[in-house]
Amino acid sequence: MDALSEMLRVVRLNSGIFLDAEFTAPWCIDSTPGDEDMARILPNAEQVSIYHLVTEGRCLAKLPGPGPSIELEAGDLVMFPHRDGHLLGSDLHLAPRRAAELMEPSPGGGPPRVRYGGGGARSRFVCGYLACDRRTCKPLLDALPRMLRVSLRGAPATQWIEATIRHAASQTGAPDAGGDGLLARLAELLFVEAVREYVRSIPESQRGRLAGLRDPHEGRALALLHGEPARCWDVETLAQETGLSRSALGERFVALLGMPPMQYLTGWRMALAAQALSSGNDAVARIAERIGYESEAAFNRAFKREFGTPPAAWRRAARGAGSKARL
Numbered sequence: 001m002d003a004l005s006e007m008l009r010v011v012r013l014n015s016g017i018f019l020d021a022e023f024t025a026p027w028c029i030d031s032t033p034g035d036e037d038m039a040r041i042l043p044n045a046e047q048v049s050i051y052h053l054v055t056e057g058r059c060l061a062k063l064p065g066p067g068p069s070i071e072l073e074a075g076d077l078v079m080f081p082h083r084d085g086h087l088l089g090s091d092l093h094l095a096p097r098r099a100a101e102l103m104e105p106s107p108g109g110g111p112p113r114v115r116y117g118g119g120g121a122r123s124r125f126v127c128g129y130l131a132c133d134r135r136t137c138k139p140l141l142d143a144l145p146r147m148l149r150v151s152l153r154g155a156p157a158t159q160w161i162e163a164t165i166r167h168a169a170s171q172t173g174a175p176d177a178g179g180d181g182l183l184a185r186l187a188e189l190l191f192v193e194a195v196r197e198y199v200r201s202i203p204e205s206q207r208g209r210l211a212g213l214r215d216p217h218e219g220r221a222l223a224l225l226h227g228e229p230a231r232c233w234d235v236e237t238l239a240q241e242t243g244l245s246r247s248a249l250g251e252r253f254v255a256l257l258g259m260p261p262m263q264y265l266t267g268w269r270m271a272l273a274a275q276a277l278s279s280g281n282d283a284v285a286r287i288a289e290r291i292g293y294e295s296e297a298a299f300n301r302a303f304k305r306e307f308g309t310p311p312a313a314w315r316r317a318a319r320g321a322g323s324k325a326r327l
Contacts, residue, residue, distance in 0.1 A: 004199060004213050006226035007140045008192055019127040020106065021052075021099075023059070024117030028089030030096040032080075033129070047137060049130045051079040051190070052088065053152075057123030062087045063147055075153030077194050081144040090121070130187055138271060140195070143210045150197035212256040217242050221249065225265050229272060230292040235261055270306040273299070277315040284311045 023029070031050065052061075054076045061078050062069035064085050069092055072078055080086055087096055102114045132141075195210075202211050212218040220242045225233065238261055239249040253261045269291040276287045288299030303311045 003219065003222035003226040004196070004210070006223075008195065019099075019103065019125070020111055020113040021125040021127050022113070022115050023090070023123050023125075025090040025120030025123075026094060027117035028087060028092055028094035028096045029099045029102070029114075029116065030085065031088050031099045031127070032083070032085040033100055047132050047141065048083045049079060049081045049132075049191070050083055050086075051077060051128055051130070051194070053077045053126045053190070055124045055126060057121060059088055059090055059123050060092050061147070061149070062092055070147070070149055072149065075151060077150055077152055077190070079148045079150075079191075079194055080146065081141055081148060082146055084146045086147065090117075090123070128187055130191060138267070144195070144198075148194065148198055150194050150201065152193065152197065212253075215252070215256060217244050217249070218252055218256050221253070221261065222264075225261070225268060229265065229269050230290055232292070233262070233265055266302065267306070269293075270303060273303060273311065274307070274314070274318075277311055278318040284315075287311070 031052070033048075033050075052072075054072050054074050056074050058071065058073040060069040061072055064087075069087075070078070089096065097116060099114055102116050103112045104114070106113050199210050199213060202214065212222060221238055224238065224241055235246050235250060239246045242249060244252070250260055253259065253264065257264055259267075272291050273287055276282060276290070277284075282290075284299070285296040288296050291299075293299035293302070300310050303314070307314055309317070
């Protein structure tokens, strides 16, 4: 299995809420939910990503500060993996309205909707929030930019996702539809497709964890580390497997990923451990063995260095937070 598939495998996302949004020019909104909004939408969420799928029309999107805006049109998906503040609109010089203040119930019992603007050209969106455990998603989230725009136009895998999302969203709240669970899975699929499209679009000159996946040597090394995390790796063995010298492999890892190979492996092992602790009932010693630690004591020390608490205590805290979120 390739490294990107392994990174995506440990990501567990929860769909918070879908919005059916329609705007008419001129308009400008601040689409970032505040802390109180998020506490209501996704209680106990540690990491929230926001996305907007343009289904009709066009608009501009911009992060705070002096940077440039980007133009979006139907078929584009823009995602803010780290819940950064952002503006959307036909004219970003207008005073923005907060989207949370414009939200209203759907008359048909479907997802909340937003209707706003001056009556001109229309733009429509499906918007949503995705939550995950920051610690289990860290390897992937740290590799994503503050604003991620991908074009899903013409991609068969995403055309049916968009159509199904719109249908499932219209069924949310119906007692026999199971719409909430379906939306969560569709949101995960949309996220996966967005990340895959983003990786394909990364310029050759760009550096970073996801850029490293496309490098023939680094991609091979990452696939090996992700596919066999329990193997007794060292730099010499990994270099032989990838056809590089030990020094060349180390230099390429630092240049592309910002860290040496064994440091990267430790981070990946810890992400796997956190995912196993939060989602399963295996003993700590069994998890330690499965990710490559010969002793439970060594694993406990490594886990505490990464997360600030021993594995057993981390598991209790993670499950306590999950129980509260389901209440």
